[in-house]
Ligand code: SF4
């Protein structure tokens with residue numbers, strides 16, 4: 001395939017940035033989207049130009065670092081797929097592909113397609129943990145019976161990889177699907193009850209302090225989430241928040 005790429009180039013956080021056109025030729029339909037970006041970068045390096053910066057790590061859909069807005073969609077056109085799991089067979093010879101960073105006030109661009117998502121880390125630090133005795137008397141995990149239904153829902157919530165697609169997709173740049181998933185994975189389990197009163201309160205306070213917007217129930221986040229995190233996690237977070245507010 002021969003493709004035209006329109007890519008957001010931005011030298012630094014303070015640079016204004018602009019879309020720049022590139023041509024890539026001989027792209028195999030079996031390549032992943034990131035391999036196609038590797039081909040472009042090799043081309044740029046060989047011609048003495050600055051390669052396009054983008055985040056990636058696992059390249060198998062589990063680390064959540066490959067944040068890209070592709071043709072106006074977070075992680076591109078295929079549902080339930082991260083950018084690294086997207087393959088060029090989803091595109092056609094002669095296509096023009098628009099590639100931009102995830103855009104949100106709380107995710108400032110560092111360079112080109114790389115954004116700073118440490119705001120998510122700070123939300124996690126504010127309440128996304130449980131207290132476990134690790135002094136040598138650690139209880140066997142199977143010693144606490146958990147209803148299968150609750151375990152399944154907690155596992156579904158824990159599938160969130162913290163990629164930020166929900167924020168990038170939301171017109172309010174809301175992080176409530178991410179925070180809802182992180183609150184839910186503990187709220188559904190007995191191990192999560194020790195900090196339950198403060199968890200949602202603290203995580204929501206940090207979410208607001210980072211500058212994320214509120215949820216207005218559009219549901220775009222759920223549609224674009226590569227892990228299929230359900231909006232019902234936002235409802236659970238709201239219930240946890242309210243019950244935490246009642247002293
Ligand atoms: S809720 Fe989905 S879109 Fe949002 S950070 Fe988690 S995995 Fe990514």
Ligand code: FES
Nearest residue numbers: 059063064066084
């Ligand atoms: S590189 Fe890890 S999820 Fe894409």
